[in-house]
Amino acid sequence: MAPSSKRSLWLLLCRSMLRVAGCLVPPSQREGWRQEWQSEIFHRHQFLLRAGCWSKREAFLLCRRCCGAFPDALWHVTAQEQLRVKLRERIRSPLMCLASIVAAIVLLGILTRGLPAFQNLLRTGTDGNNARLLFIWFHPSAGGGDEGIPPDAVTAWAARSKLLESVAPFVVGHPHLKAAGVIAQPLLVRTQASFFRVLGTKPLLGVLPTKRGVVLTHSVWKSLYREDRRALGAEIQLGRDVYHVSAILPDSFSFLSRQPSVYLVQDFLSDAQVMVVGRIKQGVTEKSLDRELTRIAESACYYFFRAQLRFSFFREAAWIPCWIFVIAASASGLLVLLVSRVPLRRLLHVWRSNQRLAVIRRVAFFLSKVLLAFLFVFALALEWSRSESAILFGSRDPAAGPFLLWAYIVGTMGVLFWSVADQRARCRVCLRLLCFPVRVGCPGCLLLNWSGTELFCPEGHGLMHVPDLAPSWDEEAERWISLDDSWKSLFIETR
């Protein structure tokens, strides 16, 4: 049977794929590689035609097989010795180290969809509207832990305070939500109608409820109702009760670092303790506010001692993670300086000699590496502490809580220890990672001979002696031996 000369679109697609994949193959092997693939496709096509089995399905399968040409071509690329050497060189270079940290930050940004907690920190911390907004809670004189305020006291403050412009109670919870056929357990704030007045929020859609109703954030509106305006008035089941959606908040709205997604407005809150958000009048001090609120609470039969009421302004609360980070980084820095025996004296000695430029390069690389890694740890812990999983660790709002503090201490310590170890494993001249480790001596003959490992700079700038055992009094146990230019040719040959 004569082979059919009819050209199929599928075959053209296969050939095009081979042509594209072939561009990756080194030119010396490209012709043979393409010929092998094309002959296999030809034979398969002819076999199926003759057998009368050529169909759309078989054509699709043939095209799918042609996709394998890409990994095959990539294998040819990676199998090149020159490329491998180049890659090894790149991995050792200091720029690659910095680039990989930047890549980690970018990846974190992509995974978290633009670092929302970091953005919220900047937005809340710099917004002038938040300067007079504050959280109020109760801190007992004896025993630890913060507590909420009795709701009656909040009602009394709202009615009689002359220093507060407005005040509203709220409670954060995780009830079961059923809406638009979806069952979820979002972070919910139960509050009263005055809440949005305190925050100065205007809705994107609908009217903020004056008695009972549900207000959705933009993200929930988007995920549950796909930005459909008919969401207004829709029924939402929270726990056992059914409510109606009254309003949708704008995308820019943010409250609390963990971003509640549903707001339930009720006539009154029946909880024993509530958290409080308030807006003070211009020029009011914390001291005068404390005095007035304590006096009003007394008239409502709640007796607080002076300074038992705690205040935290929105703007200050937003910057708390930064302060925690500075404290954690300073503590870790001191610890690493003590433990790692950083040879500051030797650095000063080199600084006074004629190798000032090399010292500047090393210090600049170390600082940029540490700063970038710190930025990564700061953003990662901030985003994580705002996630649902972090609630298990007990971080609380408005301040970031102990979880963030521990995350920062561990993170900064890890960064500093790694940075010092990485710096020691690099050439003192070109800052590339040292290689060719060679074991020297016998660990059992320490008294008679030196034993340890020697590492070389791939460019031939010098070698590093790392002893197996370093005495505590010897600050310069690791010795760097510089090699002159006469050694360079030897290292170029071995690369």
Added chain:
Amino acid sequence: MSESSKLSHTAALILQTIDQGCSYGFDIMDATGLPSGTVYPALRRMEADGLIASQWESEKKALAEQRPARKYYRITRPGTEVLEQAQKRYPLLNRLVAKPRR
């Protein structure tokens, strides 16, 4: 570490298929059920390691039949030894590959 201990199950399967007479890339895919993105890089690696050797079939024969020449693979002596060791490590290997119709 010997070469055989480095041979993965997939590579052993491909080597076994070649040993049983499947000489072309697409035939190996049919026999093993592995995708082309696995088979071809494995063939290249095994060829580089000297376990298999490749050869183009005669141009004259292909031209006479009005078709392009195909590249076929055959197992080498070291490849046979490695396959024997791999068969001891993976006893079910013989059952996995169907005998070709010759």
